[in-house]
Amino acid sequence: MNKGIPLKTRAEINAFNGSKMLKVIGLDEFVSSGICDNRHCLLLPNYDPNQRELLSLDWGAVAIQCGGIPSNLTVPVISKLEHPEVISTGDVIVLNENRVDILYRRKSTANLLFVTERCNHQCIMCSQPPKVLDDGWRFEECHQLLELIDRDIPVLGISGGEPTLQRDGFLKLLEHAKKALPSTQLHILTNGSAFEEYHYVEQIIQLGHQQIVWGIPIYGSTPQQHDYHTQVLGSFNKTMHGLYNLGHVGAQIELRVVLTRPIIENIVELSEFIVRNLPFVS
Ligand code: SF4
Known part of the structure; x- marks a missing residue:
């Protein structure tokens, strides 16, 4: 299903240095489970200014797949992904300075x-x-x-x-x-x-x-x-x-x-x- 999708992508990561492992969670899963903590990265297809409060919650990071990003957030914001399709909900990712690595892919049968x-x-x-x-x-x-x-x-x-x-x-x-x-x-x-x-x-x-x-x-x-x-x-x-x-x-x-x-x-x-x-x- 994911044949050909790389296991890493270049990205811009604001307000972050070092390395950090996080589980990706989508908006639907957040709403249904209520999960929100610093071990999770909220994945959004794009940024809507009405979501600013949501982005200010205690996330480990926020990933915005396309478009602009909010300013003045203290949470690390991942944007400008070279391969936006690389990250999906349920995956486990590692943030490095200018890169996101995928260590676990929910849709794969070969983790x-x-x-x-x-x-x-x-x-x-x-x-x-x-x-x-x-x-x-x-x-x-x-x-x-x-x-x-x-x-x-x-x-x-x-x-x-x-x-x-x-x-x-x-x-x-x-x-x-x-x-x-x-x-x-x-x-x-x-x-x-x-x-x-x-x-x-x-x-x-x-x-x-x-x-x-x-x-x-x-x-x-x-x-x-x-x-x-x-x-x-x-x-x-x-x-x-x-x-x-x-x-x-x-x-x-x-x-x-x-x-x-x-x-x-x-x-x-x-x-x-x-x-x-x-x-x-x-
Ligand atoms: S045992 Fe496996 S990992 Fe080790 S050298 Fe042989 S093929 Fe490579």
Whole structure:
């Protein structure tokens, strides 16, 4: 539905500097729910001078999609959006100095928590090659986001990089997701190597989240094929141990196969390997 709509737009933001995460609310929703606080950004298609009082309420910001803006307001006012269609009611946005980023889009079926850009693999076909940097702040951002995402979202992805690199941080995030979005299925993309430690799998199970699908890739029927793709010696063994440990506790596993040329050339062997050795994957 939103194919092609960017996840950020340039904008002018008056009376603001720094960074701020807000949930977008439209006039209809404000009227029906009465919600008005500094965690919300009121979205108006244009400015009507009769609405000045409304704009002076305790909003985190006000976004005006087209036309002029009121003067002398203390609330941050977002205007002159390069792509006004980028922001819709229900979305979660982050304001930066001259930019608005969209972290959650109500109309999308593919929302996710982006936990880190770091990874312990270096896959040859990675669409987002890992970076060496300290991006621990992303966990904090994900926690904030969990509080603002619609409660009835059916599925939420968790991805990176490798989301389990910060083991305790990842456990805390799952715990928070269970509390904030109790009926939402989590679809977690991981290389599975962290689960070679059975104790870590046990810790996850103890959280009692009933709706997790683990999306784990396998790149070959031999260690050589898999490790060639990940560029990490021993990664096949770790991922296989992880898969068995998850299988042992009855976790729901989605096995992911990327069709590189070497994998296509060995697809029959890989299929047979999966059928014989991983019959518990769903
Ligand atoms: S495991 Fe995923 S994020 Fe890490 S390098 Fe491979 S494809 Fe990229």
